[in-house]
Amino acid sequence: MFSRICLSCRILQVNSKNYPGALYRLQDASFNTDSTLQSQRNTHKRFRILRRLKIMGPPRKDFPNFEEMREKQKMTPAEQRQDMKKDGRMPPRSDRVRPINISCTGVIIDQYVPPEGDGKMSSISGEGAKQRLKEFGKKGQSYMQLRKIKQFDEDFEVKEFAQTAQEMYIEAQNLLQDVEKNEDKLHELCSEKAYPEMTYMLEEKTFRWRFLESVEPPRVVYVRTQDMMSKENQYAQVTVRMHLKQTLAVYDRFGRRMYGSENIARDMVEYIVFEKHLSNLYGIWRVHGKIVPDWMPVSEPVIRTYRKKEFEEIVEETEDSTDKEVVSKDDNPTVATA
Amino acid sequence: MAVKISKMCWNVLSTHPRAVLRQVPKCSSMAAVSLQPQCSAPSLTSILASRDIHTCTTLHKQNMFDPKFKYLKYNKIVYPPQEEGEPRRPAEVTYVRSNIKYSPDKLWYMAIMIRGMSIDEALKQLSFHKKKGAMFIREALLEAQEEAVSKHNVEYKSNLWIEDSNVGKAFHIKGIRRHARMRYGFIQFKYCHYFVRLREGKPPKHYLAPPETGHQKMKNTLQEHRNKRVFGGL
Numbered sequence: 251m252f253s254r255i256c257l258s259c260r261i262l263q264v265n266s267k268n269y270p271g272a273l274y275r276l277q278d279a280s281f282n283t284d285s286t287l288q289s290q291r292n293t294h295k296r297f298r299i300l301r302r303l304k305i306m307g308p309p310r311k312d313f314p315n316f317e318e319m320r321e322k323q324k325m326t327p328a329e330q331r332q333d334m335k336k337d338g339r340m341p342p343r344s345d346r347v348r349p350i351n352i353s354c355t356g357v358i359i360d361q362y363v364p365p366e367g368d369g370k371m372s373s374i375s376g377e378g379a380k381q382r383l384k385e386f387g388k389k390g391q392s393y394m395q396l397r398k399i400k401q402f403d404e405d406f407e408v409k410e411f412a413q414t415a416q417e418m419y420i421e422a423q424n425l426l427q428d429v430e431k432n433e434d435k436l437h438e439l440c441s442e443k444a445y446p447e448m449t450y451m452l453e454e455k456t457f458r459w460r461f462l463e464s465v466e467p468p469r470v471v472y473v474r475t476q477d478m479m480s481k482e483n484q485y486a487q488v489t490v491r492m493h494l495k496q497t498l499a500v501y502d503r504f505g506r507r508m509y510g511s512e513n514i515a516r517d518m519v520e521y522i523v524f525e526k527h528l529s530n531l532y533g534i535w536r537v538h539g540k541i542v543p544d545w546m547p548v549s550e551p552v553i554r555t556y557r558k559k560e561f562e563e564i565v566e567e568t569e570d571s572t573d574k575e576v577v578s579k580d581d582n583p584t585v586a587t588a
Numbered sequence: 589m590a591v592k593i594s595k596m597c598w599n600v601l602s603t604h605p606r607a608v609l610r611q612v613p614k615c616s617s618m619a620a621v622s623l624q625p626q627c628s629a630p631s632l633t634s635i636l637a638s639r640d641i642h643t644c645t646t647l648h649k650q651n652m653f654d655p656k657f658k659y660l661k662y663n664k665i666v667y668p669p670q671e672e673g674e675p676r677r678p679a680e681v682t683y684v685r686s687n688i689k690y691s692p693d694k695l696w697y698m699a700i701m702i703r704g705m706s707i708d709e710a711l712k713q714l715s716f717h718k719k720k721g722a723m724f725i726r727e728a729l730l731e732a733q734e735e736a737v738s739k740h741n742v743e744y745k746s747n748l749w750i751e752d753s754n755v756g757k758a759f760h761i762k763g764i765r766r767h768a769r770m771r772y773g774f775i776q777f778k779y780c781h782y783f784v785r786l787r788e789g790k791p792p793k794h795y796l797a798p799p800e801t802g803h804q805k806m807k808n809t810l811q812e813h814r815n816k817r818v819f820g821g822l
Contacts, residue, residue, distance in 0.1 A: 307763020307775060316687040316779075319653065456669050502741040504677040505667040554743045 704795025
C-alpha cells in the first residue's frame with residue numbers, strides 16, 4: 251500500500267501535431283516497485299505507442315525473422331510454389347543441368363523370376379527335379395543373349411564368371427563395413443545404381459557381415475542384354491544364383507544391436523545381378539542389384555519397437571463436393587495405418 | 589541499419605571456409621566477378637579463381653542464417669559395438685534451436701530450471717511457466733525428442749532426461765532510444781541460441797552434488813574450527 255507511488259498531479263504533454271488530443275493524466279497508472287530499476291518506468295497500456303516512439307533505432311520490420319524462415323524451410327515444394335505465387339514471384343528454378351549417367355542402366359532388364367521355394371528343396375527330390383526341368387526350358391533366350399555378349403567379350407565363360415562374380419560380391423559386402431574408407435573401391439565393384447542401394451542408412455551405424463562358406467557352387471541363371479540410345483551402346487546383365495552361409499549384424503550409433511546377430515549363421519539363397527557396359531572398351535562387371543522374389547517371406551523385423559504413426563484418412567474425391575465437406579466436418583476421421 | 593542487414597546478407601553468399609573449398613564454382617565465380625573490371629586479360633583472374641585459392645574477404649565469418657554448431661558434432665560420434673552382458677549404453681542426443689528472438693539473459697532462468705529433469709517433467713513445468721521464453725524451450729525439447737526417436741534409435745520417447753541445457757548469445761542489433769533533455773541511450777535487441785542434450789534413461793537422483801547430511805555438516809564445521817590458526821602464534 252505504501253509502496254505505491256501516486257503521480258496524479260503530473261501531466262504529460264505531447265506534440266499535438268502528431269497525436270491530436272493526446273493529453274492524458276497519469277492518475278491511474280500503476281507502478282511496479284519490485285525492483286529499483288523498474289520503479290521509475292511507466293508501464294501503462296495507454297502510453298505504449300508514445301513509449302515506442304522514443305525508440306529511434308532500426309525499425310522492427312528490418313529485423314530478420316527467423317521463425318518465418320524456419321517455417322518456410324519445412325514447406326513442401328508445392329507449398330513453396332504457392333507461397334511464391336502469392337507474392338507474384340517466379341517459381342524456383344535452378345540452372346543446374348541434371349547429369350545423365352551412361353556407364354550403367356538404371357534398371358534390371360526383364361527381371362528373372364526365381365522358382366518358388368528355391369534353396370529348400372534338394373535337386374534329387376521330386377519337387378527339386380521339376381524345378382530344374384522348368385529352368386531348362388527357360389534357357390533358350392539366355393543362350394541367344396550370351397552369344398551377343400561374346401561378340402563384345404570373346405573370353406566370357408559362364409562357369410568361370412559365376413565364381414568370380416561370387417568373389418566380387420563377397421568383397422563388396424566386406425567393404426561395406428567401412429563405407430567411408432572404401433568408397434573408391436566400392437565404386438569399382440558396384441554400379442551407380444547399386445551403390446546408393448547398398449549404402450542406404452549405413453552412415454553412423456556399424457555394419458558387420460561375414461562370409462562363412464558356399465553351400466552350393468554359384469551358377470549363372472539368366473543373361474540379358476539391352477541397348478540404350480543407339481544400337482551400338484550395349485549393356486549386359488547376368489543374374490547369378492549364390493547359396494552362401496553368412497552372418498549379419500547391424501549396430502546403432504551407440505554400439506547397441508539393432509538387427510541380426512554375429513553369432514547366428516544363416517544359409518541364404520541370393521540372386522545378384524551383375525552388369526557390364528559392353529560397348530565400353532574398359533567396361534567391367536559390377537554388382538548392379540539384387541532380385542527379391544515376391545513369394546519370399548517378410549524378413550525379420552528390427553529389434554526395437556515403434557510407435558504407430560497416425561495418418562489422416564485420404565478422402566476419396568467424389569463428384570458431389572458438398573456431400574464430402576459435410577462428412578469431413580462431422581466425423582473428422584483419423585485412421586491409424588502403419 | 590539497412591547497411592548492417594545487407595552486410596549480413598552478403599555473408600550468406602560466403603559459407604564456412606571448409607565448405608567453400610569444396611564448392612569451388614561459388615568461390616571462383618565471385619572472384620571472377622569482382623576482378624573482371626580491373627583486368628580484362630585472363631592471366632591474373634584465372635590464377636586467382638583457381639581451385640584452392642579464394643579471394644573473398646568475408647570467408648571467416650559464419651553464416652547468420654545457417655549457423656554451424658560444434659555442439660551438434662556429438663551426434664556424429666559412433667561408438668564400437670557392445671559386448672554381450674555389457675550394460676546398455678544410453679543414447680545421447682544434442683539439439684540446437686538457433687536464433688530465437690528473445691534475450692539470452694531471460695531465457696537462462698528457464699534453461700537452468702529444467703536441468704536434471706525427466707523430459708516429461710520438463711515439458712510439464714515449462715507449459716505452466718509464465719514467461720514467453722518457456723515456449724521456445726518447450727518447442728526445442730519436443731523437436732529434440734522427435735529427433736531422438738526418429739534418428740538416434742531411442743525406443744521410448746519418455747525415457748529421456750535433460751543432461752545439459754544452456755543458452756548462447758546470437759547476434760544483437762543495436763538501437764537508439766530518446767531520453768529527456770537531448771540525451772539518448774542505447775538498446776540491444778537480442779537473439780539467442782538454445783542448446784540441449786538429452787540422455788536416455790531415468791534422471792539421476794541428484795543432478796548437482798547431493799546435499800550434506802547433519803553429520804557431514806558437523807564434521808566440516810569442526811574441521812573449520814581446527815584449521816584456525818592464531819596469526820603470528822606458534
